[in-house]
Amino acid sequence: MSGLLELRGLGISFGGLRAVDDLNMSVEEGQIVALIGPNGAGKTTVFNMITGVYKPTDGQVLWQGRDITGASPHRVAALGIRRTFQKIRLFPQMSVFENVRAGCHLQARQHWWQGLVGTRAQRREEAALAERTHAVLRRLGLHKVADERAVSLSYGVQRRVELARTLVAEPKLVILDEPAAGQNEAESAELNDTIFAIRDSGVTVLLVEHDMNVVMNVTDHIVVINFGRKIAEGSAEAVRTDPAVVEAYLGRDDEAEDAA
Amino acid sequence: MDAAKKPVTRRNEAIGIALWAAGFAIPAFASSSWVAIAAMFAIFAITALSEDVILGRGGMFDMGHAVYFGIGAYTTAILNTELGVPIFLTVPAAVLLAAGTGTLLAAPLIRLRGDYLLVATIGFNAIFVLAMQNNPGGITGGSDGITGIEAPSLFGIPLFSQSAMFWLDWVVLGLVLFLMRNLDRCEFGRALRYLKQDELAATTLGVDARAVKTLAFAVGAGLAGLAGTLFAVQLSTVSPSSFVFTESVTLFAIVIVGGPGSIPGVLLGTALMFVVPEIFRDFAQYRYFVFGIAMIAVMVLRPQGLWPRRRNGL
Amino acid sequence: MGTFVQQVFNGLTVGGIYALIALGYTMVYGVMRLINFAHGDLCILGAFVGLTLLTGTAASGQPGALVLLLAFAVAIVVIAAAGVVLELVAYRPLRKADRLSAVVSALGASLLIENSIMLIWGPNVHVFPAGLLPDVIWHVAGATITFVQVMIIFASVALMAALYYFVHHTLFGTAIRAVAIDQDAARLMGINVNRIIMTVFIVGPALGAIGGLFIGVYYRQAYFTMGWTYGLYAFIAAILGGIGNIPGAMIGGVLLGLFNAFAAGYLSSSWQDAITFGLLIAILLVRPTGLLGEPVAENA
Ligand SMILES: Nc1ncnc2c1ncn2[C@@H]1O[C@H](COP(=O)(O)OP(=O)(O)OP(=O)(O)O)[C@@H](O)[C@H]1O
Ligand SMILES: [Mg+2]
Numbered sequence: 001m002s003g004l005l006e007l008r009g010l011g012i013s014f015g016g017l018r019a020v021d022d023l024n025m026s027v028e029e030g031q032i033v034a035l036i037g038p039n040g041a042g043k044t045t046v047f048n049m050i051t052g053v054y055k056p057t058d059g060q061v062l063w064q065g066r067d068i069t070g071a072s073p074h075r076v077a078a079l080g081i082r083r084t085f086q087k088i089r090l091f092p093q094m095s096v097f098e099n100v101r102a103g104c105h106l107q108a109r110q111h112w113w114q115g116l117v118g119t120r121a122q123r124r125e126e127a128a129l130a131e132r133t134h135a136v137l138r139r140l141g142l143h144k145v146a147d148e149r150a151v152s153l154s155y156g157v158q159r160r161v162e163l164a165r166t167l168v169a170e171p172k173l174v175i176l177d178e179p180a181a182g183q184n185e186a187e188s189a190e191l192n193d194t195i196f197a198i199r200d201s202g203v204t205v206l207l208v209e210h211d212m213n214v215v216m217n218v219t220d221h222i223v224v225i226n227f228g229r230k231i232a233e234g235s236a237e238a239v240r241t242d243p244a245v246v247e248a249y250l251g252r253d254d255e256a257e258d259a260a
Numbered sequence: 261m262d263a264a265k266k267p268v269t270r271r272n273e274a275i276g277i278a279l280w281a282a283g284f285a286i287p288a289f290a291s292s293s294w295v296a297i298a299a300m301f302a303i304f305a306i307t308a309l310s311e312d313v314i315l316g317r318g319g320m321f322d323m324g325h326a327v328y329f330g331i332g333a334y335t336t337a338i339l340n341t342e343l344g345v346p347i348f349l350t351v352p353a354a355v356l357l358a359a360g361t362g363t364l365l366a367a368p369l370i371r372l373r374g375d376y377l378l379v380a381t382i383g384f385n386a387i388f389v390l391a392m393q394n395n396p397g398g399i400t401g402g403s404d405g406i407t408g409i410e411a412p413s414l415f416g417i418p419l420f421s422q423s424a425m426f427w428l429d430w431v432v433l434g435l436v437l438f439l440m441r442n443l444d445r446c447e448f449g450r451a452l453r454y455l456k457q458d459e460l461a462a463t464t465l466g467v468d469a470r471a472v473k474t475l476a477f478a479v480g481a482g483l484a485g486l487a488g489t490l491f492a493v494q495l496s497t498v499s500p501s502s503f504v505f506t507e508s509v510t511l512f513a514i515v516i517v518g519g520p521g522s523i524p525g526v527l528l529g530t531a532l533m534f535v536v537p538e539i540f541r542d543f544a545q546y547r548y549f550v551f552g553i554a555m556i557a558v559m560v561l562r563p564q565g566l567w568p569r570r571r572n573g574l
Numbered sequence: 575m576g577t578f579v580q581q582v583f584n585g586l587t588v589g590g591i592y593a594l595i596a597l598g599y600t601m602v603y604g605v606m607r608l609i610n611f612a613h614g615d616l617c618i619l620g621a622f623v624g625l626t627l628l629t630g631t632a633a634s635g636q637p638g639a640l641v642l643l644l645a646f647a648v649a650i651v652v653i654a655a656a657g658v659v660l661e662l663v664a665y666r667p668l669r670k671a672d673r674l675s676a677v678v679s680a681l682g683a684s685l686l687i688e689n690s691i692m693l694i695w696g697p698n699v700h701v702f703p704a705g706l707l708p709d710v711i712w713h714v715a716g717a718t719i720t721f722v723q724v725m726i727i728f729a730s731v732a733l734m735a736a737l738y739y740f741v742h743h744t745l746f747g748t749a750i751r752a753v754a755i756d757q758d759a760a761r762l763m764g765i766n767v768n769r770i771i772m773t774v775f776i777v778g779p780a781l782g783a784i785g786g787l788f789i790g791v792y793y794r795q796a797y798f799t800m801g802w803t804y805g806l807y808a809f810i811a812a813i814l815g816g817i818g819n820i821p822g823a824m825i826g827g828v829l830l831g832l833f834n835a836f837a838a839g840y841l842s843s844s845w846q847d848a849i850t851f852g853l854l855i856a857i858l859l860v861r862p863t864g865l866l867g868e869p870v871a872e873n874a
Contacts, residue, residue, distance in 0.1 A: 051464055052463075052464075053460065053464070072463070073460070073463040073464045074463045074464075074466050074467055074468045074469070076464075077463070077464055077465055077466035078466055082464070082465075083464055085461070089458050089460065089461040090458075090461070091453070091454060091457040091458055091461065092457055092458070093453075093457055094453070094457070098450075101450075102450065102454055102462070102465055103465055105447065105450075105451060105454070105465050105466045105467055106465075106466035108447040110446065110447055112446070112447075112448040112475055112479075114446075115442060115443070115445075115446020115447055115448050115449065116439045116442050116443060116446065116448070116479075117439075117442065118438075118442040118445075118446070122446060126445065126446070165465070169465075169466075315674075321674070321677075368859055369858075369859075372858060372859075372862055373862075374673065375603075375607075375609055375817075376813075376858050376862045378609070378677070379609075379809075379813060379854065379858065380854070380855050380858045380859075382806075383851040383852075383854045383855045383858075384851075384855070386806075386847060386848070386851045387848045387851050387852065390844070390845065390847055390848040390851075391848065393844070394844050394845065394848075505802075509681055512678070512681070513678050513681060513682070516674050516675065516677075516678040517678060520674070545689075545692070545693065546689075546693070548685045548688070548689045549685070549686060549689035549690065549692075549693060551682070551685050552682045552683065552684070552685030552686025552687075552688075552689060553682070553686055554682070555678055555679065555681060555682025555685065556663065556664045556679050556682040556683055556686065559664075559668060559671075559675045559676070559678050559679040559682070560663075560664070560667045560668060560679065563668060563671035563672060563675040564672075
């Protein structure tokens with residue numbers, strides 16, 4: 001079995017801290033996969049290793065069967081892997097439009113000198129990419145705020161801008177780090193539909209989420225980690241009742257009593 | 261909405277073009293010393309704009325920009341006086357050599373962050389000036405520099421007059437302004453902005469930080485080299501003192517005081533640093549004293565610069 | 575052998591001076607992440623203030639040592655006060671602004687101080703009066719060591735030891751280190767960050783004034799652009815040791831002093847500065863955080 005994305009024995013240490021250890025998991029094309037676990041379990045670190053932000057100390061990241069371990073972020077992006085950030089990273093001095101347009105960077109085929117001279121082909125490409133950006137803005141209901149400064153908007157909207165920035169590149173895989181964080185209930189319900197829509201447009205989704213409303217309702221497959229190690233995996237149903245998972249999230253009974 | 265299509269942008273561009281066109285008339289009413297000052301303004305405006313590519317747009321702390329300016333000037337001076345190469349034919353060499361040096365220096369330095377890059381570029385500037393003074397191979401003329409650079413000639417007609425020289429500088433300034441305006445609306449210029457505002461986010465969108473930053477150094481240095489040619493021709497002499505660290509500081513300050521990434525800001529900064537002092541020539545010894553106060557005052561009162569960049573699309 | 579010992583002593587003297595000045599750069603950088611480009615000029619301003627007192631009182635017939643002590647005391651007070659004014663006027667308003675704004679403000683302050691010196695004392699070289707200090711000379715292993723050199727080396731070591739004690743063994747010093755590590759956390763712990771920064775702008779320039787006056791006394795001259803030259807050297811020393819790191823500045827100063835002395839003794843002098851800058855760039859490339867600095871972690 002070889003998925004779209006496969007992690008084999010992935011591990012990383014920060015000094016003495018083993019943040020992720022011997023993680024094996026696979027994301028099949030067309031799936032919605034969730035990576036869950038308590039705070040500090042190592043979820044964001046896994047995403048950072050997949051996207052080239054961190055170099056793993058052990059193991060491999062395979063993309064369509066090819067080893068891409070340790071590739072730099074821009075190379076990973078070029079493969080069609082795009083991500084959002086748990087701590088939102090929008091360009092602070094830019095409008096929503098410009099932020100989303102930034103996602104098209106690799107779609108621009110112009111050479112730098114064509115841009116400086118302003119050739120006709122370059123201007124045509126600019127117009128096409130602007131149109132493409134507007135289309136995604138409309139799709140995510142962001143067209144009304146296109147000219148607003150992105151970081152001045154509410155958290156929920158900012159997350160959608162980041163999402164739009166990944167989708168505009170028509171990626172093969174989007175990696176979403178807590179897309180529901182900071183959203184109100186209506187927004188998080190809407191998010192479920194958005195995630196389904198993304199999947200239906202042929203994009204595979206890997207997400208980290210604490211909001212169980214999102215996790216349990218949209219995912220095909222869930223991987224649970226704690227202290228950097230995988231403790232369970234399977235369907236939403238299977239994971240929900242897994243004793244190891246319950247323990248990881250709620251703590252053992254005697255601990256709970258001690259705390260009380 | 262797309263910045264390029266905004267009516268405000270269009271209007272500002274029209275005003276800019278009109279002002280530039282009107283500039284051609286300067287020799288008609290200004291005395292020859294003022295025409296020379298206007299020519300110098302054009303030359304330093306090009307240099308400051310080239311510094312802006314690296315510092316203002318790229319956010320890379322380049323405090324050795326006088327090096328590239330100097331390489332352009334020396335290349336033209338040496339090729340012209342030693343080998344008799346006509347001025348216009350020295351331009352490609354000046355631009356390429358400056359751009360090549362920028363690329364070469366940038367390659368290892370780019371991973372240095374902020375202040376470290378600043379210090380390293382200061383170091384390169386010092387080494388460059390010392391090298392020119394030490395007259396390696398007897399080609400740079402030591403501390404006295406090189407004299408006797410010819411006037412350029414166009415279609416066999418030498419541009420001897422101060423006015424002709426000014427018009428030449430003014431045309432080149434127009435050309436560089438055109439490039440800078442395009443830089444704002446092409447992918448290369450945008451990539452620089454992404455990197456400046458959030459490098460990690462930019463790289464995860466596919467921006468090759470190393471390549472884009474190196475290119476910014478190459479383009480900025482190349483344009484400075486072009487300005488260097490004009491400078492050598494304007495003075496018909498070059499010497500190390502024109503490219504010392506203080507010049508780099510001035511260029512750096514022009515960009516930050518004027519408004520990083522803002523074309524009108526950089527032009528305004530150039531005017532303040534190079535033209536205003538000419539008006540107060542009699543108080544020449546107060547020049548840097550006043551500069552010092554002005555630099556502090558502008559930064560404290562307007563940390564974004566005198567004419568900050570308008571945020572595109574906002 | 576004689577030359578070698580001679581260079582060691584010359585290097586230690588100059589290195590002590592560099593270290594005293596480098597401490598000002600490194601302390602400010604430590605707490606504010608700002609290269610205080612005006613620091614070198616402040617130090618030379620100290621040399622000029624001291625010089626004025628020395629020439630003014632030299633004729634009065636007072637003993638040289640007393641005159642010299644007075645000159646140092648006044649220079650220290652004046653320069654520390656100037657440091658405080660500099661912080662209040664040029665840097666404090668820019669704490670929250672873009673870093674580049676503060677850099678340009680610092681460059682402006684440097685120009686301002688340098689040219690103030692020029693306007694007050696004139697552009698020519700000033701010579702320090704002779705005969706202030708005993709003309710004692712020692713001969714050690716073929717080298718000639720002057721009283722001034724011994725005085726500078728001893729004073730620098732003593733001052734550095736005192737500063738080290740202050741920063742590492744007093745509560746106030748601990749607060750300075752806390753602010754250097756994390757300003758916000760320090761503030762939450764009840765540390766008055768403004769007061770700490772103010773202290774740094776008193777201590778740094780005070781040490782710098784001593785360094786500046788040492789330059790004057792050692793080379794027996796002062797001119798207004800000296801701030802750049804020696805400031806830059808001291809600054810390189812700070813980088814060499816790891817900017818922001820106090821023991822690093824001391825070690826960096828001494829190493830650079832020795833390096834320069836030996837470069838001057840054995841290499842062509844016209845390339846000496848180029849070699850120093852080459853060394854600087856090499857360090858930045860190989861180990862940008864200097865000899866004692868910790869590698870900066872990157873946060874995603
Ligand atoms: N750059 C780093 N340097 C040192 N330690 C790190 C680094 N990045 C992450 N860690 C540590 O690795 C562990 C896992 O962190 P990570 O951010 O991946 O957790 P997480 O599962 O995403 O948690 P949360 O749900 O709170 O976002 C934590 O202990 C964290 O402190
Ligand atoms: Mg996380």
